Amino acid sequence: MFDTFYPLYRRIGPAVLTLAALACGEKSPETPQEPWPAVQKILNETRDIVVLDGVQKASLRYAGDKTPAAGDWRIEHMLSDPENYNPYTSSDAGASQVQAFVFESLLWASPEPPYAQNGHIAKGYPVISDDKLTYTFELRDNVKFADGKPLTATDVVFSMKVIKCPTVAAPHLSNYYASVVDVIQEGDYKVSVVCNEPYILNDLFLGGIRVIPKHFYDPDGLLDPVTAKSLIDGSWGKGPHASRVKRFGEGFNQNFNQNMMGSGPYQVADWNTDVITGQKIVLTRDTDYWGNGVEGLAPSGHMNKIVFKIINDQDAAFIDLTNGNLDVHDLKPLEFKEKSWSPDFMKRFMKGVPFEGGYMYIGWNNAGPLFGDKRVRQAMTHFTDREGMVKNLLFGVGETVESPIHKFRPEYNNDLKPYVFDPEKGVALLKEAGWADTDNDGILDKEINGKKTPFRFEFLVNAGNALRKDIALTLQSVLKDVGIECQVRELDWSIFLERVKKKEFDAITLGWTGGTGLAFPPDSYQLWHSSQIEGNGSNYITFRNAEVDRILEDYRKEFDMNKRITMYKRFQEILHEEQPYTFLFKRRVATAYSRRFAGVNWYPGGAQTQEWWVSPDNRLYQ
């Protein structure tokens, strides 16, 4: 048999071996292993945003002196097609990204501290009545929608009516504006909004409404005779206009998914060619934009087109970035660590590495028998090697957090001493709390309600998230040595969510995303007030503390910033002591962007892509 095959081996053998050698061989010489340690050093030394030019630190602000010029395209990545572009019924993050360019709101926040709110559609900050309940906005008189029609107070009132309209499929939005009681129009350029209680973030809510044109979204004038008040207090149902409201709701929910009309600087030029389902969305700069040349507005963008390329697969998206088909893209940790350091890549892309707006945490069920005692929770935090996790799971691309408040906010309490990884201290705390291994089976136990209970619990993570699973497994291995049995269970997201909301868990790991971010005062009411425990509120871990409750309630009405800072510093102190969560870390997210962009500034909250422009010599597209 060998004789038949020997001639074959002689001919094919060497070829196969060469192929194998090529395949298993080391990485091409273009990806040296050295850049990462240098980069990591820079990242760890700078507890702030870092901009990387190759392996060097670059300045955070644009240093050139040329003036911006209009032109070129910017191609961004979108993970999945939003499909629904309705400004109020769509809850998709991708749709929101697109709508940010197409619609505008009354106010805009400056990206530089102290993050003042300036007028955009409104002339300036609203006038607040003495009882803090009425906000009066004066509008500019030169605002126009993309079809040329003027934006007046009627459109602002209409927008508010639609949001509060119960037949519109946006209950989440309607409840976001739950404090609005009435909307009064005074002439063509003045609107007053009345709220039901004083709240420091009312200006954020009201200033952030995306104003939509009445003539486009209600061409038949169905809502004209209906007052905002009747929609809000529910009297519309018995009034003569009930069928109009129902009809409007149906039409609004169904007919505006694939068309948009806003007053923003970008619009979809042709829905048939510019929006291809599942493939791309192209926004074109409106040369007649009303804000061209107007002082004091939010930056309106210099790109001729903004293209959102839809790529469902993260790896394919990264390859498209290296091919030059994407201009800006967030890098996954592994891509940041290993795959983006070839000389070719560094020659074409800069990297900005800010911190994400949110944080990750381990949530303990404060109402359970195991974690009801704060000493046990403190012990758990001592058992969690947070620095180690940052180093090994995030590859050093992140930092630990001690409180839910953003580090760059004035309310942040800098005096909190971080809990270090100290299993011995944890064991001592557990002993204090009454846990000991009385039966020598290797597991700690305690008598709870007359029964000897071993320290065993279930740690829930949602399936498909490798980082969260690794966090759980890391903790599990430490706990094993200490005498605590922790079982890690992966559940499908929808099932996981159900368990969390029903509070049927011992420990979970999750994250909170940015929310209002850096630009506005934080409001921790939703997460930490005891009223949010029942009825599907977000206080899943059942945290109850009378002093915290009081602070959170008073804070919402305190319009003096300094007093607020003092209140929240105390709030953070209490949380730090009670450890209802083990606060883990916030990650850095590396964003690679093409070097051809000028005017790139990295603010504490990230980069404002609307400021970017490309000089005529570097342009790639029309």
Added chain:
Amino acid sequence: MLRYLVQRILLMLPTVVGITVISFGVMHLAPGDPVDLFLGGTSDGAGLADKWQGNIEKTREELRRQLGLDRPLYIQYLSWATGLILKTERLEDFDRMAVLADDALVRMSPGDRAALEALPSKEAQKQRFVEHLRRHAPTDADALARSSFWEGNTFKPKGNYVYSGAGIELWRTSERRFVTLDFGRSFKDRQPVIRRIAERLPVTLEINLLGILIAYVVGIPLGIWLAVRQNTLGDRVVTTATFVLWSMPSFWVGLLLIIFFCNREFFYWFPASGMQSINASPEWGFFHRLGDHVYHMFLPVLTSTYISFAVISRYMRTSVLENLRQDYVRTARAKGLHEKTVILRHVYRNSLIPIVTTAAGLLPGLIAGSVFIETIFTIPGMGYLSFESVLNRDYPMVMAIFTIGSLLSLAGILVSDILLKTVDPRITFERLQG
């Protein structure tokens, strides 16, 4: 035969009903609430936005009501099921008036119509129309004046009544409308389910049909070649290669193809994703667009078929080998026929029988796009749609996909049985006598 056909088709109906009941039951019994998912962020659990958290219980209830989820289960099922075949709905007051207005407009004389449309403003048109109605149909005019249709800008000189439902409107009288194929509206964006499916179906069909075509065109000759050269070196090598191909999972191969053939650092022969270039414009000529399309579809189609031609060539090989052992082949050779004629005219046809009959069983698979390939290559097809809908508990969409899929399955099995009978006359459906 006809009787058999009728019997089978009648049997299909209860089967489909049973399948829909089971699908409905499974979907609703599965843990996870579509409302929670809508409110709780993306299905990959990227993180709950703390922005929407206020007053969430009211939001949940309102959403449940809007989606029809607060009704008892059997009512939900019945209202879904009756929408499919023929649903009669009473028109609401607004729509009834619109129909009335349309009928009256149709009955107007052409001169009057032209005069009406020539009027400059909507107000003037409304006025003229009301006058016309008062003269010709005073009761209708009264009804119109009283209804809410008449307020606002709602009158149009043509086409006042617009069907805004999710199905296909068959016809309408002045009191009722008759709708069919109403699969409902997707929970995700309130758009008619059939429209989303109709958008995605051609893409998946294209990939699958092309794939099947290539698989057969490559696989059948390959199978014959392998059988004829049985046990030679060529047979051994190609057989090993087909087993290797068979064992490589498609999602891995897809990703590898992208990494090696769509990448500046290796071979930049194909685009990394999508179905058309980023600067594709309708001004391109037909061939330009066709070329662009082929350029983008090459890798996805390749990834979805490479296993099939391995499989088909194996089946063909076995079938041909079996036929080569038959007596008629020996007879043909004895008659002095050329070997080629023996194979390509006699053996080939007989070996094709099992392949052809199993081909009909591919019918349901035609609409079942592969989630892996669609995600990796960003092809908006049925696979990704069904996967996402199930994860997001988008009940109407899932029910529609299951129903269509099951209908196609049953049709495929029926066609396959009929084909078998036509192709092979030895098979009979009647009971054997005696």
